[in-house]
Amino acid sequence: MTKNKLIGLALAAPALLWLAFAFVAPFGAVLLLAFQADTGPFAQMSLIPSGEQFRLMFADRFYVDVLWRTTLLAIVVAAISAALAYPVAFWLVRLPARWRPVGFALLLVPLLTNVVVRSLGIVLLLAPEGIINGITAAMGFPRFGTLLFNYGAVGLALLQAFLPFMVLALYDSIQATPPSVLEASESLGASPASKFFAVQFPLSLPGLASGMSILFLMASTSYVSATMLGGKKVWTTGMLVWQEALQNLNAPFASALALAMTLVGLGFAALVSISLRRLTPWIVFRPSQSLATPKLVVQIANAVLPFVRYVLLPLSLLFLLLPLMLVFVQSFNDVPQATVAGFRGFTLRWYREVLIGSAYVDSFLVSLRLAAATLVVALALALPLAFALVRYELPGREWWMAFLMLPLSLPHVAIGVGMLRMLQAYTALPPFMGLLAVHVVLVLPFTIMLLRASVLQLDTSLEDAAQSLGANRMRRLFFVILPGLAPGLCAAGIVSFLLSFEEVTVTSFLTTARLTTLPVRIYAEASFSLQPTVHAVSTLLILLTIAALALLSRIMRLERVFSR
Amino acid sequence: MTVTRRKFGHLVLGAGAIAPMHFVRTAWAQPKPGDELVIGIWGGAQEKIVKQFVEKPLVEKFGCKVSYVLGGTPERRARAYAERGRPSFDVLYLNIFESRQAVADGVTQAPTAAVLQFAHLYDTAKIGGYGVAYNPVSIVYDKRKASKPITSWKDIWNPEWKGRIAWPSYPGAEGTAALLMAAKIFGGSESDIDIAFKKIRELKPFAAIQNSQDNLFQMFDQGVCDLSIEFGSFTRAYAETRNPNIAIASPVEGQAIAMNVACITVGTKNQQLAEEWINLHLSEPCMLAYAKEIYYSPTVSNLTIPPELASKLTTGEEAKKLVDFNWDLVIKNQPQWTSRFNREIAG
Numbered sequence: 001m002t003k004n005k006l007i008g009l010a011l012a013a014p015a016l017l018w019l020a021f022a023f024v025a026p027f028g029a030v031l032l033l034a035f036q037a038d039t040g041p042f043a044q045m046s047l048i049p050s051g052e053q054f055r056l057m058f059a060d061r062f063y064v065d066v067l068w069r070t071t072l073l074a075i076v077v078a079a080i081s082a083a084l085a086y087p088v089a090f091w092l093v094r095l096p097a098r099w100r101p102v103g104f105a106l107l108l109v110p111l112l113t114n115v116v117v118r119s120l121g122i123v124l125l126l127a128p129e130g131i132i133n134g135i136t137a138a139m140g141f142p143r144f145g146t147l148l149f150n151y152g153a154v155g156l157a158l159l160q161a162f163l164p165f166m167v168l169a170l171y172d173s174i175q176a177t178p179p180s181v182l183e184a185s186e187s188l189g190a191s192p193a194s195k196f197f198a199v200q201f202p203l204s205l206p207g208l209a210s211g212m213s214i215l216f217l218m219a220s221t222s223y224v225s226a227t228m229l230g231g232k233k234v235w236t237t238g239m240l241v242w243q244e245a246l247q248n249l250n251a252p253f254a255s256a257l258a259l260a261m262t263l264v265g266l267g268f269a270a271l272v273s274i275s276l277r278r279l280t281p282w283i284v285f286r287p288s289q290s291l292a293t294p295k296l297v298v299q300i301a302n303a304v305l306p307f308v309r310y311v312l313l314p315l316s317l318l319f320l321l322l323p324l325m326l327v328f329v330q331s332f333n334d335v336p337q338a339t340v341a342g343f344r345g346f347t348l349r350w351y352r353e354v355l356i357g358s359a360y361v362d363s364f365l366v367s368l369r370l371a372a373a374t375l376v377v378a379l380a381l382a383l384p385l386a387f388a389l390v391r392y393e394l395p396g397r398e399w400w401m402a403f404l405m406l407p408l409s410l411p412h413v414a415i416g417v418g419m420l421r422m423l424q425a426y427t428a429l430p431p432f433m434g435l436l437a438v439h440v441v442l443v444l445p446f447t448i449m450l451l452r453a454s455v456l457q458l459d460t461s462l463e464d465a466a467q468s469l470g471a472n473r474m475r476r477l478f479f480v481i482l483p484g485l486a487p488g489l490c491a492a493g494i495v496s497f498l499l500s501f502e503e504v505t506v507t508s509f510l511t512t513a514r515l516t517t518l519p520v521r522i523y524a525e526a527s528f529s530l531q532p533t534v535h536a537v538s539t540l541l542i543l544l545t546i547a548a549l550a551l552l553s554r555i556m557r558l559e560r561v562f563s564r
Numbered sequence: 565m566t567v568t569r570r571k572f573g574h575l576v577l578g579a580g581a582i583a584p585m586h587f588v589r590t591a592w593a594q595p596k597p598g599d600e601l602v603i604g605i606w607g608g609a610q611e612k613i614v615k616q617f618v619e620k621p622l623v624e625k626f627g628c629k630v631s632y633v634l635g636g637t638p639e640r641r642a643r644a645y646a647e648r649g650r651p652s653f654d655v656l657y658l659n660i661f662e663s664r665q666a667v668a669d670g671v672t673q674a675p676t677a678a679v680l681q682f683a684h685l686y687d688t689a690k691i692g693g694y695g696v697a698y699n700p701v702s703i704v705y706d707k708r709k710a711s712k713p714i715t716s717w718k719d720i721w722n723p724e725w726k727g728r729i730a731w732p733s734y735p736g737a738e739g740t741a742a743l744l745m746a747a748k749i750f751g752g753s754e755s756d757i758d759i760a761f762k763k764i765r766e767l768k769p770f771a772a773i774q775n776s777q778d779n780l781f782q783m784f785d786q787g788v789c790d791l792s793i794e795f796g797s798f799t800r801a802y803a804e805t806r807n808p809n810i811a812i813a814s815p816v817e818g819q820a821i822a823m824n825v826a827c828i829t830v831g832t833k834n835q836q837l838a839e840e841w842i843n844l845h846l847s848e849p850c851m852l853a854y855a856k857e858i859y860y861s862p863t864v865s866n867l868t869i870p871p872e873l874a875s876k877l878t879t880g881e882e883a884k885k886l887v888d889f890n891w892d893l894v895i896k897n898q899p900q901w902t903s904r905f906n907r908e909i910a911g
Contacts, residue, residue, distance in 0.1 A: 041645050041669070062907050120782075127786035148788065149772055232733050232773035232910040246638035247735055248899040249645060336805050337778055344806070420646040508639050516634060524607030524634030529778055529798065531608055 008392030011384035012400065015444065018381055022437035023407055026418030030410065033417070034255035041249040053256035063240070063257070070237045071264050073151055074220035077158045078166075078212045084159070085166035085211065086204075087313040088320075092167070093175045101549055104494075106317065107164050109545055111498045113323050113538045114519065115161065116526050117338070119228040121323035122157045123148065126229075149231035157225035160319060162218050166211040168491045169450060173207025174200065175487060176457040193301035197293040202280070206456050209276040210449040213269040213405070217445075220265055221411040237261045238411045245417045258414030265409030266402050273401065283456060324542065331535035338530040350536035359521065360537055367501055367518040370432070374439040374500035375493050378447045381440070382492065383485075386451035408445035412505035415442075419509050431515045438506055443496040450495065454488025595837045597627030603841070604644070604656035607634040609858055617850035618841060628837055637662065644671050644829065651829035654838045657696070659737050663825035664692030665895040672827035679839045681846035681864055688888055689863035693827035694842050697860035700819035700878050700886055701741035704799045705791040706784065707811040714813040717749045720791065721767065729767055730789035733775040734905040735898050741820035742793040743901065744889050749817055754893040757901065761908055773910050777802075784810060795822065797859035800876060819878070821886040823863070 035049035057063045088107070095103045110118070125131045126147035133143045147153060177200060185195045223238030230236070237257055245254035281288045330338065334345035354360045388394050389401065407415070419438070429437070458481065466480045482489075504519040511520045522534050601622075605611060611632060619630045633640070633653065640656055647653075648671050658666060666672040675682060675694050682694065689695025703714050711724055720729065732738035747753055747760035771789035774780040777798045783789045784807055796812045796819065803810040826845060828838045844850060848867050854860040855869065861878040862869070869879060878886065 042648070062903075123782065123786070127788060129785075129787050227775060228779070232775060235906070235910075242638075243902065246642050248902060249642065250899060336801065337781060417642075420642060423643070423646050508635050509643065511633060511635075516632075521607060521634060524611075524636070526607075526778070528606035528608040528610055528636075 002393065005393045005395065008388040008394040011388035011392065012394055015381040015385040015404075015448070016400070018377075018437075018440060019404070019407075019444065023441045025422050026415055027406065027410065029418040029421040030255045030258060030414050033252045033421070034259045036252040039250045039252045041251070053253050054260070056253065057256055057260065066235045066240060067237055067257075067260060067264065069151070069235070070220050070261065071268075073155060073158075073236065074216045075268075077155050077162070077219040078215035080155070081159055081163050081166040081215050082170075082208060082211060084312070084316045084319075085163060085170050087308050088163075088167045088316050089170035089174050091313055092171050105546060105549055107167055107320065108494060108498065109542050110160075110320050110324055111164055111502065112541045112545060113327050114522050114534060115224050115502070115504075116228070116522070116530065117327055117534060117538060118161055118323045119157050119225045120338075121326045122153065122160060122225075122229055124326060125322065126153055126156070148229060149233045151230075151234055153229040154226050154234050154236070157229045158219045158222060160322070161222075161225060162215050163316070163320060165214050165218070165446075165495065168495060169211030169214065169453065170204055170207045172450065172454055172488050172491055173204040173457060176454075177203045178459075191298065191302050192305055193298045194293060196301070197298065205276055205280050206283070206453040209272050210453045213272050214408070214446060214449060216268050216272075217265045217405070217408045220261060221409070223411070223413070238413065241411045242413045245413055251417050251420075254417055255414060258411050258417075261411060262406065262409045266405060269405050269409070270398075270402065273398070327535045327538045327542075330532055331539045333532055333535075335532065336529075338532045338534050350532045351540075353531075353533050354536045354540065358533075359516070360518065360533070363516050363518040363521045364537075364541075366515055370435055370439060370517060371497045371501040373432075373436050374443055375497045377436065377440045378443045378496040379451075379489065379493055382444060382447035382451050383489070385448055386455045389448075389452055390455040404448055405445050407441050412442070412503075416506045416509040419506065431510075435507060435510055435515065435517075438510060439500040439503060442503060442506065443499045446495050446499060447492040450492040451485070451488055454485050454492075458484050595626045595628055595834065595840075599626070599628045599834055599837060601628055601630050601654050601834050601837045601841060602633060602652060603630060604633045604635070604640045604653040606636070606657065610657075613850065613853050613857060614845065617847075617853050618844045621844055622837070622841055626837060626840070628834075630841075641666070645669070649831045651831050653829050654832045654834045655841055656827055656829065658693065658825050658827055660692070660695075660821065660823040660825060661740065661891045661895050661898075663827050664891045666827060667692045668892070670830055672829055678836075679843045679846070681843050681866075684864040684866040685846070686863055686865065686883055688821060688884075688886065689823065689825075692891075693825040694846065695823045695863040696826050696842075696845050697824045697854055698863055698878055698883055698886065699737070699795045699797050699822045699824060699860055701738050701745075701793060701822050702796045702819040703791065703813040703815060704780075704794045704796070705811055705813065706809050708809050709790040710811075713811070715816055717745050717815050717817050719813075719815075720793075721763070725791050726767070727769055727771060728790040729770050730772040730774040730780060730783050730792040731764065731767070731770045731909065732780075732793050733773050733910070735902050736775065737822045738777075738794055739905070740894065741822055743905070744894065745793075745817070745820050745887065748887065754890045754897075757897070761904055764909055768909070770909075781806070796878075797861070800859045818885055818887040821888050824860070 032045060032047075034053055035051070036043065036046060037050035037052040038044070038046070039053075092100065092103045092107070123130070127133070128143070130147075132147065137143050181199055181203075182195065185199050190198065220236075221238050223236060223242050226234060226236040226239055230239075237260070241254045241258050241261075244250045244257065277284075329343060331350055332346050332348070333343050334347035334349070385404075389397060394400060415438075462484065463476055463480050466476050471479065502519050504517075504523045507517055508520050508523060511517065516524075518537070522530075522537070525531060525534065603614070605614060611634060622628065623630065637657075637659055640653075641658060641662055644651060644653060644656055644666065648669070656672070658672075663672065667674050672693060674692070675685075675690055677683065679694060682690070685695060689698075703717065703720060705714055705725075707713070709724070709728065714720075732742050734740060734743055743757070743760050743764070744754060746763055747757050750759045750763050752759035772783055774783060774789075774792055774794075777794055780789075780792050780794055781802045783792075784802075799810060799812050803812070826842045828835070828842070832838055846864050851862040851864065851867055852869070852873075855862060855873055855877055859876055861883060863883075865880070869877065
């Protein structure tokens with residue numbers, strides 16, 4: 001084995017070991033379950049594989065249809081989010097450095113609101129008495145009636161929930177484009193559109209690729225938004241997995257469905273990865289052909305540019321912020337349920353209930369500790385791995401990548417079902433460690449994808465220059481590589497924190513009486529009847545985040561964190 | 565019967581083996597201060613009420629500690645099944661059909677008179693655990709849209725509701741009640757469900773399929789639908805606070821039974837504490853708190869209910885008249901009916 005290979009393996013080892021301990025066991029359980037013939041809740045597990053569950057699934061048009069439609073839905077969501085995310089990402093890159101933290105806050109704070117609340121925002125947008133119908137009616141057009149309970153509504157909710165992830169993925173790639181390249185294209189007379197097609201777009205492809213994979217996998221495994229916006233007229237595989245696993249206690253069939261979806265997801269990710277390599281030969285120093293964009297496309301693009309900048313961008317931002325406004329108003333609404341549409345009266349009751357002697361504060365602290373620990377561990381594991389994947393020879397690299405994406409491509413409910421079989425092992429761990437182990441597994445795919453794109457874009461000539469000037473490995477790491485990675489690390493850190501902070505599906509299987517996270521508490525309320533306290537909690541969280549950002553930017557120069 | 569030497573030896577051995585069990589049982593029966601009781605229950609109002617009216621007196625009496633695992637019924641049930649025999653819950657709350665199945669599956673215990681209030685439980689509340697609240701399911705509708713008040717389940721099939729119905733999702737408590745009532749009024753039953761699917765199909769297209777009470781109220785607020793099948797208790801709270809146009813029908817065929825059931829797990833280490841917990845849940849202060857806050861009807865007969873509250877609840881003879889079903893058959897058929905519902909009604 002060459003030295004290069006050894007270093008690659010050594011760098012990859014911590015992350016792979018963590019996955020082996022915390023993920024392989026429940027995944028193995030899902031795998032084993034999917035090949036059982038006997039579906040009773042107490043059936044003995046057999047080691048002789050049976051294809052019965054897959055036979056049932058593929059013999060039935062209903063399941064095949066749902067699989068197919070879920071796939072289409074996820075592709076469309078990923079594609080549209082890319083189209084919406086480019087203007088937002090460019091806007092972020094162009095923001096004056098001083099304002100960039102604010103821009104990021106606008107983008108990320110909506111992620112702090114609960115998924116139930118966010119879906120509610122979309123309901124209010126699309127309902128017969130909702131915002132869109134209100135606007136069209138005011139403009140004298142006929143009302144659309146209800147726009148809910150179709151694939152469009154579900155797609156919109158998924159878009160709203162996942163768009164920030166796409167923006168983050170693109171942001172890092174776009175802002176890494178050296179200004180000199182852009183200046184060169186401008187001095188050669190490129191119009192904004194041809195600059196985009198010939199320079200910025202090709203250079204942003206690594207970010208686009210990771211964004212597409214992430215979005216596809218998240219959209220194809222979702223079920224809360226699909227349930228709320230699809231009104232059961234729309235089916236996704238995630239919903240079926242949930243129903244089979246929990247309501248019918250048929251873990252084998254649920255596992256088989258989950259595995260089928262996983263295969264589709266991995267197939268998509270592989271396709272994206274292969275296309276990326278074809279389209280970006282320069283990353284591995286192979287010659288590339290010049291990309292010629294048809295003149296007509298450039299002309300059209302130049303013509304619609306003002307529309308994109310002045311209409312699409314504000315609309316995208318508004319769309320992201322919609323739940324925030326809703327949450328803020330509803331937190332003062334004097335009604336018994338959080339889902340109520342109209343404003344009936346002002347009250348501070350919900351804030352009182354949250355702040356005085358409630359369990360919310362305890363749950364918030366549990367979530368905070370868990371998310372912070374997850375962030376640290378995930379970054380510590382993912383960073384060396386990203387280097388191993390990009391710079392060193394890792395035997396079977398593509399297979400490892402596929403393995404690393406598994407936790408993302410498996411519906412979370414299925415991971416929960418696997419966990420249930422391993423419950424004894426997990427309850428043997430201290431509860432916090434058990435949850436941490438799982439949360440790290442769930443966020444690792446994101447951190448790895450984001451950091452890998454970041455490492456890909458590091459300018460190695462800077463490291464060569466530092467070396468020629470006599471900087472040793474350590475100095476190069478701390479003064480060249482890490483500052484270069486700062487935006488990627490920051491994005492990956494924020495994403496890990498937020499994903500862990502709002503994770504509910506798997507956590508609700510593992511939660512114990514002494515360790516209830518905030519989302520699990522909110523979800524438990526939603527399972528009965530959601531009170532506006534949930535809005536008060538979200539508003540407080542958002543205010544807290546903004547205050548923390550403001551304080552931080554006083555102490556340190558935050559803008560350096562967000563740019564190279 | 566002659567007792568041979570060998571038989572006698574076996575008997576002695578057997579008695580020796582059983583004898584320590586007596587002490588184990590007494591050891592369980594005596595809660596110590598600091599013991600921890602783990603309760604699996606819904607969040608929100610439910611958590612608040614039991615904290616105040618069950619936890620507080622229990623802790624005062626025994627010096628124990630109470631912890632809650634909050635969540636929806638499906639997650640709680642899946643977990644209890646995964647932990648059968650070595651539970652992390654002592655008491656968990658389930659729906660009527662799940663509770664009976666859980667007893668049959670050896671996950672939870674059948675109810676016994678060790679809970680003092682057991683003697684006062686209505687008959688339907690004594691199977692599959694301890695019923696703690698009736699929550700009857702009926703037709704709820706916007707009375708402005710009705711040409712005449714709804715008096716029968718068959719009124720759902722009145723053409724004036726076409727396209728305006730939000731049918732409840734199956735298998736939930738409401739969806740189950742709706743399916744079974746449809747079978748019953750058209751001459752079918754739990755063992756002859758086809759007619760229900762046929763008649764429900766006739767109602768298509770639905771304005772929506774609703775999957776929770778909150779979901780439904782939001783649909784009423786937003787004008788998505790005008791009629792559905794839902795718990796009367798919650799709908800009453802909704803109608804009183806938010807939407808006075810919503811009425812809850814009292815159909816001639818009766819309202820369908822639905823019930824929350826407290827279940828003690830098989831293998832709990834806190835048997836007596838768990839029994840005391842349930843006894844307190846069935847006591848007057850807790851039952852009345854539930855009735856006042858969310859209009860849950862009591863399952864015990866020895867209460868004094870203020871008349872103005874009683875008129876909004878299902879009590880006494882009325883409680884005995886709730887339409888009950890063969891839940892063993894229902895749970896056995898659930899996967900198959902779910903599959904049919906997904907294809908024939910929801911899809």
